[in-house]
Amino acid sequence: MNYRHAFHAGNFSDVFKHAVMAVLIEHLKQKNSPFCYMDTHAGIGQYDLMAIQAQKTGEYKDGIAQLLDAAEEVPALKPYLDAVRSLNTPDTLRYYPGSPKLARMLMRPTDRMVACELHPEDAQTLKSLFRGDRQVAIHHADGYKSLKAFLPPPERRGLVHIDPPYEDREEFVNLTRWLALTHKRWPTGMYLVWYPIKDRRPIKRFYEELVGSGMNRQLVCELNLNPDNTPDALNGSGLLIINPPFEADKKIRSILSTLEKVFDAKGKSRCEWLVGE
Numbered sequence: 001m002n003y004r005h006a007f008h009a010g011n012f013s014d015v016f017k018h019a020v021m022a023v024l025i026e027h028l029k030q031k032n033s034p035f036c037y038m039d040t041h042a043g044i045g046q047y048d049l050m051a052i053q054a055q056k057t058g059e060y061k062d063g064i065a066q067l068l069d070a071a072e073e074v075p076a077l078k079p080y081l082d083a084v085r086s087l088n089t090p091d092t093l094r095y096y097p098g099s100p101k102l103a104r105m106l107m108r109p110t111d112r113m114v115a116c117e118l119h120p121e122d123a124q125t126l127k128s129l130f131r132g133d134r135q136v137a138i139h140h141a142d143g144y145k146s147l148k149a150f151l152p153p154p155e156r157r158g159l160v161h162i163d164p165p166y167e168d169r170e171e172f173v174n175l176t177r178w179l180a181l182t183h184k185r186w187p188t189g190m191y192l193v194w195y196p197i198k199d200r201r202p203i204k205r206f207y208e209e210l211v212g213s214g215m216n217r218q219l220v221c222e223l224n225l226n227p228d229n230t231p232d233a234l235n236g237s238g239l240l241i242i243n244p245p246f247e248a249d250k251k252i253r254s255i256l257s258t259l260e261k262v263f264d265a266k267g268k269s270r271c272e273w274l275v276g277e
């Protein structure tokens with residue numbers, strides 16, 4: 001396990017993923033009944049952008065720093081941006097919320113989070129961040145295997161966030177298998193899956209598997225910063241959402257059109273149904 005998210009925290013891809021995640025959580029909050037947020041690949045929870053790792057790549061400078069500086073702000077970005085701003089002072093950007101921290105900031109006192117992280121050191125850091133928090137359970141465990149243990153949740157409402165590092169060439173295949181198995185056990189859950197857009201061939205196969213999986217209501221959203229002709233670079237950031245809330249696609253499109261401008265995207269974004277009802 002070589003991947004450490006601290007090098008990439010707050011980059012354009014995190015911005016897109018976390019902004020959409022906030023939209024989905026805000027939708028869950030429209031009903032009074034509690035929900036469960038499950039993060040299978042959680043990372044360390046909160047990132048210090050002044051630390052050596054983030055400074056080494058400087059990726060956040062072309063990500064969250066640029067968005068905060070931009071004049072344009074659409075309503076759909078508000079919950080996410082409010083969370084980022086509340087961790088920082090008005091003039092300084094230092095802390096960035098990873099997915100578990102962002103979820104925790106948006107949760108209500110009745111909601112619950114389960115987060116898994118396999119890297120031993122990162123799992124300890126994550127545990128320290130949430131120590132004593134009775135709404136949060138952190139597990140040093142394989143996130144895929146934990147899907148079976150924790151789902152469906154007693155609340156019967158919630159969001160499952162699957163955000164693997166794609167170090168393994170078989171990640172797309174593993175992910176689709178686990179997702180289909182989990183969906184059989186909990187077909188009404190909402191699922192958010194991140195995928196990197198580099199070489200298009202594995203993504204094409206991923207889409208084919210998803211279409212043949214029997215899962216309905218699959219929305220794919222892509223923020224493509226570069227055209228597809230550089231297969232070794234992270235050209236774009238992809239999100240698969242299963243069972244998105246009503247009209248979430250409209251909000252995601254407004255986020256995409258803002259981010260395209262802010263990040264001066266050269267590729268074409270999309271937000272469309274891979275499989276409908």
Ligand SMILES: C[S@@+](CC[C@H](N)C(=O)[O-])C[C@H]1O[C@@H](n2cnc3c(N)ncnc32)[C@H](O)[C@@H]1O
Pocket residue numbers: 001003004005040041042043044045097098099100116117118119122141142143144163164165
């Ligand atoms: C892309 S990062 C997660 C970022 C985080 N979701 C966020 O948005 O802030 C992927 C994380 O998954 C962890 N990881 C890798 N394989 C795992 C597995 N099988 N189960 C749980 N965590 C895993 C890595 O150590 C890494 O911290």
